[in-house]
Amino acid sequence: MKIALRLLALTALVIFASPAFAELRVDITQGKVEAMPLAVMKFTGDDQQAAEVGRNMAEVISADLERSGLFKPINPKAFIQKELSMETLPRFGDWRILNAQALVQGHAASKGNGDLAITFRLWDVFGEQQMVGLAYNTVADNWRRVAHIIADTIYQRITGESGYFDTRVVYVAENGPANRRVKRLAIMDQDGANHRFLTDGADLILTPRFSPTLQEITYLSYYQNTPRVYLFNIDTGRQSILGDFPGMTFAPRFSFDGKKVVMSMAKDGNSDIYTMDIATRNYRRLTKHSSIDTSPSYSPDGKSITFNSDRGGSQQIYVMDSNGKNVRRISFGKGRYATPVWSPRGDLIAFTKMTKGRFYIGVMRTDGSGERLLADGYLVESPTWSPNGRVMMFFRETITAGKKTTKLYSVDLTGYNEREIITPLEASDPAWSPLIP
Amino acid sequence: MQFSLIISFLFHAVIILVAYFGIPLLPERDLVVDAPIVVEIINIDDVSNVPAPQPKAKKKPEPKKPEPPKEKPKPPPPAPEKPTPQPEPEAEPEPAPEPEAEPVPEKKVEKKPKPKPEVVKPKPRLKTVKVSRKPKPPKKELDFTSLMKNLDLKKTPKAEKKEEDQPKLDDFAKDIAAAIKKPSQFSDASRPLSITEIDALRQHIAKCWNPPIGAKDAENLKIEIEVTMNQDGTPRAASIGSRSNLSDPFYRAAAESALRAVNNRRCWPYPLSPETYDQWQNMTLVFDPRELLGL
Numbered sequence: 001m002k003i004a005l006r007l008l009a010l011t012a013l014v015i016f017a018s019p020a021f022a023e024l025r026v027d028i029t030q031g032k033v034e035a036m037p038l039a040v041m042k043f044t045g046d047d048q049q050a051a052e053v054g055r056n057m058a059e060v061i062s063a064d065l066e067r068s069g070l071f072k073p074i075n076p077k078a079f080i081q082k083e084l085s086m087e088t089l090p091r092f093g094d095w096r097i098l099n100a101q102a103l104v105q106g107h108a109a110s111k112g113n114g115d116l117a118i119t120f121r122l123w124d125v126f127g128e129q130q131m132v133g134l135a136y137n138t139v140a141d142n143w144r145r146v147a148h149i150i151a152d153t154i155y156q157r158i159t160g161e162s163g164y165f166d167t168r169v170v171y172v173a174e175n176g177p178a179n180r181r182v183k184r185l186a187i188m189d190q191d192g193a194n195h196r197f198l199t200d201g202a203d204l205i206l207t208p209r210f211s212p213t214l215q216e217i218t219y220l221s222y223y224q225n226t227p228r229v230y231l232f233n234i235d236t237g238r239q240s241i242l243g244d245f246p247g248m249t250f251a252p253r254f255s256f257d258g259k260k261v262v263m264s265m266a267k268d269g270n271s272d273i274y275t276m277d278i279a280t281r282n283y284r285r286l287t288k289h290s291s292i293d294t295s296p297s298y299s300p301d302g303k304s305i306t307f308n309s310d311r312g313g314s315q316q317i318y319v320m321d322s323n324g325k326n327v328r329r330i331s332f333g334k335g336r337y338a339t340p341v342w343s344p345r346g347d348l349i350a351f352t353k354m355t356k357g358r359f360y361i362g363v364m365r366t367d368g369s370g371e372r373l374l375a376d377g378y379l380v381e382s383p384t385w386s387p388n389g390r391v392m393m394f395f396r397e398t399i400t401a402g403k404k405t406t407k408l409y410s411v412d413l414t415g416y417n418e419r420e421i422i423t424p425l426e427a428s429d430p431a432w433s434p435l436i437p
Numbered sequence: 438m439q440f441s442l443i444i445s446f447l448f449h450a451v452i453i454l455v456a457y458f459g460i461p462l463l464p465e466r467d468l469v470v471d472a473p474i475v476v477e478i479i480n481i482d483d484v485s486n487v488p489a490p491q492p493k494a495k496k497k498p499e500p501k502k503p504e505p506p507k508e509k510p511k512p513p514p515p516a517p518e519k520p521t522p523q524p525e526p527e528a529e530p531e532p533a534p535e536p537e538a539e540p541v542p543e544k545k546v547e548k549k550p551k552p553k554p555e556v557v558k559p560k561p562r563l564k565t566v567k568v569s570r571k572p573k574p575p576k577k578e579l580d581f582t583s584l585m586k587n588l589d590l591k592k593t594p595k596a597e598k599k600e601e602d603q604p605k606l607d608d609f610a611k612d613i614a615a616a617i618k619k620p621s622q623f624s625d626a627s628r629p630l631s632i633t634e635i636d637a638l639r640q641h642i643a644k645c646w647n648p649p650i651g652a653k654d655a656e657n658l659k660i661e662i663e664v665t666m667n668q669d670g671t672p673r674a675a676s677i678g679s680r681s682n683l684s685d686p687f688y689r690a691a692a693e694s695a696l697r698a699v700n701n702r703r704c705w706p707y708p709l710s711p712e713t714y715d716q717w718q719n720m721t722l723v724f725d726p727r728e729l730l731g732l
Contacts, residue, residue: 024720026639028698029728031648101697124693160652160690283540347654360588373588414650415586 031412036158037099038065041084042076043106043120050116057118057147059106060283061226064151064191067410068391068418069246075099077173086119102131106153108143116140120150122157132157133208145436152435161400162435164386165190169393170217170234171207171430172196174406185219187234189278190386190432192422198232206410207251207382210433212344215257216412218242220250221429231264231278242276244421246281249274255298256344262286262305264294273307273324286324295339298322299346299366306330306340306349306366317351319366339382342366348413352381361400363409375417384432389413393421395428472571564708585650637708646698648726649691658691660724664701668714678721695724 031062040062043054065071080094080119086107095103106120119135134154138146145166152163173361175184184422185205188195198217199205208219215234220227229242229252242252245269254261261338262275275336276283287293289313306319317331317340331337337353342349346366353373359380362373379397386392393410406428408421651653662676675696682688697702699722709717 013635024717025723026642027644027723027725028639028646028695029725030640030643031646031650031698031724031729032644033650033729034647048643096702097702101701124697126697126702127693156686158690158693159649160687200589267580362588365513371589374441374586375590413585415588434605 023131035066035070036101037072037074037077038104038280039074039095039098039100040065040076040104041079041106043108043118044085045108049140050110053116054108054118055145057106057108057143057150058104060144060147060191061151061154064148065154065166065190066157067419069412069414070155071192074100086121090125091126092122092123092125093124101127101368102154103159104150106150111137114140116143116414118146118150124153145187148189148191160387161390164388164391164432164435166436167422168194168433168436169430170198170210170433171395171423171427172208173203173425173427175425176405185217185232186423186425186427188423195424198234206304207255207429208431210431211254211385212256212434215433215436216253216255216258218261220252229261230419232309240382242278242281242371251295251299255302256300257302260298260302262296262298264296264307270375273305275305277323286320286322287327288324297340297341297349300344301346304366306344308338308340308343317349317364330366331364331371331407332368333371341385343385343389344387348389350383350385350392352383361392363413365390372415374413375409375411375418378417382429384430386410386432387434393432395430395431397428447673473487535665590708634709634713641670641704641708642698642722645701645704646724647694648695648724648729649687650729652691653685654687658688658726660688660692661722662692662694662695662722663698664720664722666707666709666718670711670713672699672705672707672708691724691726695722698724 016217018135028185040058042058045051045054055341070293077378078098081091081098081122084105086105090105092105101124103123103125105123106118107116110201111117115137116139117135117137121130123129123131124131134150134153135145135262136149145196148166151165155161155163155165167190168187169190170185170187173184174181176293177180178299182201183205184201185198185208186195187198203224206220206222208217210217217232217234217334219230219232223229223230227250228245228247230239231242232239232360241260242249242274245265249263251266252261252263254362259279260275260277262273264271264377265274266352270290271294271295271369272288273296274283275287275296284295286305287307287309289309289311291309293307293309293311294306296305303322304319306317308315310316311318312329315336315338316329317337318327320327328348331351333353333355335353338352338354340349345364349365349366350361353362358376359374359378361380361383362371366369374392375394377396378399380394381397383392383394391410391412393408395408396408397406399405406426408423408427408430409418410421421430558615649658652658663676664672665674665677667673677683677692677696
């Protein structure tokens with residue numbers, strides 16, 4: 001009886017209590033994806049030279065953030081508060097009117113001897129508080145890098161992801177007619193500045209790849225008409241052959257720890273995947289199959305390798321353990337798939353896809369699900385990831401009036417922010433560096 | 438004698454059988470009719486997470502499409518429609534939700550299948566809005582489902598729609614919001630917030646939320662923001678619900694993006710009617726990017 005009463009009371013409680021006093025919960029499942037409006041104020045300076053540097057830095061930071069597609073710098077002409085010293089709080093109300101969600105300010109102080117002390121603050125305008133405040137000491141000539149580093153810091157603080165502005169891109173610069181094409185290795189900052197050529201164009205250069213840890217590049221060169229994989233140190237300019245192999249080696253790529261290079265080697269008329277330890281130069285064969293296995297790429301944890309193979313009849317993407325075991329096919333869409341590249345973030349694999357006479361750059365999860373095509377063209381090839389796995393660079397060949405032109409482009413993961421990368425000559429085969437140490 | 442007894446039994450048996458099988462059918466129909474109207478469905482605020490807000494916005498116009506014959510009569514009869522609400526307020530004194538339900542169903546069930554006949558009181562208000570709005574909503578807006586481009590899909594005209602439609606949706610939401618803001622003679626402070634009001638709020642906040650779509654595992658970045666509201670519909674204080682994960686930069690960035698959505702004064706005040714203040718004085722906004730990613 002008592003139990004029954006209790007039950008009754010409990011039931012009554014449940015019935016009467018819950019609907020009336022449940023706290024209101026509202027699920028927001030939709031959003032408006034748009035670039036975040038932010039204001040980058042001109043960095044102030046102690047003297048004229050420092051002020052000049054400060055102004056340039058603000059421009060570089062602003063351009064970096066804008067190019068990412070995630071930020072929308074507000075035109076400085078619209079600023080209401082024109083002056084702001086590092087020691088005072090911004091007038092947040094003035095910035096809210098502009099809908100600036102974040103505010104960047106900075107100051108360059110001369111330290112004599114040509115050095116600069118650069119300080120900057122990132123403000124949360126709505127929350128009315130500082131998000132980051134940092135200072136850098138640098139030689140004045142280095143201001144561009146410091147600007148990229150500051151842009152990276154802002155990017156990281158707001159998106160949670162490390163930035164990619166303080167990076168370089170190496171690519172193959174091309175010019176001349178198709179039958180006498182000159183291909184040179186070239187390098188530039190991620191924004192196109194500081195461009196220079198690394199090789200003279202005497203030999204054909206293909207597939208340059210950055211080491212994820214060092215400022216070192218591996219690539220394929222037809223030096224003396226023999227295709228071989230070379231290592232090139234950017235800082236010293238030294239070039240060395242990566243091992244002397246019995247067959248033709250191609251499609252080299254570093255592992256994420258920079259200690260190994262995985263590549264494909266054609267021997268006895270058959271291409272298979274090999275991995276080589278850079279320190280000891282010992283190599284090991286990973287696949288043994290009569291089909292063509294090529295374009296290998298390590299996962300960031302070094303435990304898996306993705307590659308493409310026509311073992312199933314058509315060119316498709318496969319993943320295997322790093323010891324060559326447990327090979328499984330992951331691409332099942334229509335068309336052919338090539339050049340899989342594992343994202344540095346580990347969650348996606350970028351690839352080139354050919355279907356119905358068109359080329360696409362796309363991404364899929366590492367199990368092959370969630371395939372999305374981000375860019376297309378008559379020929380798009382050679383995707384390379386930014387070090388944070390958020391943006392890809394690739395090259396696109398277009399034919400206008402019977403004339404082929406090859407250019408570099410970047411596209412972010414959403415697929416909506418595609419940009420052309422301006423290079424002095426035609427360009428192909430880009431490779432993105434890690435963040436500069 | 439025996440014969441008549443048997444006849445009698447037979448007839449009784451027939452009657453009992455008919456009653457046995459027939460009676461349940463009759464009331465059942467009524468029940469079925471009643472069921473979808475049960476006011477509780479509205480009351481449960483959390484229910485609003487059933488379908489995505491956009492689809493819902495459409496659903497309302499959709500059911501009307503079947504009506505077109507009726508629509509033409511409608512424009513003139515805004516007057517005839519109003520009588521419908523009037524019976525409700527009488528029933529409203531709320532002792533029993535069912536009486537309320539009954540008068541409504543007959544008219545509404547005809548018009549709308551089942552999904553949302555429940556939107557009891559606000560409806561009359563909304564309806565008048567919608568009648569004028571009708572031309573706009575038909576252009577649908579489902580494309581929101583994925584903010585990540587996929588060239589495969591692009592071949593369907595979706596991608597373009599997206600940009601075109603957005604402003605329209607905004608207008609629509611604004612109208613809903615405006616309609617709801619009007620103090621209504623039918624509003625009843627003791628009633629729970631209705632679904633449409635929540636929808637309007639949801640759409641309103643969604644416009645200010647810049648979700649972390651490109652982040653790694655963004656689908657897991659579900660953020661709760663606890664908000665204390667002022668009576669005028671502006672947030673007084675907002676804080677991140679679970680602070681334990683803040684050391685994770687992705688979580689922190691997502692949490693801050695949600696907080697910025699709430700703190701964005703351009704979105705103040707929220708479209709909430711002051712009469713129901715005690716219900717939304719404290720609320721939890723759950724920012725969940727899953728659907729945006731098309732998952």
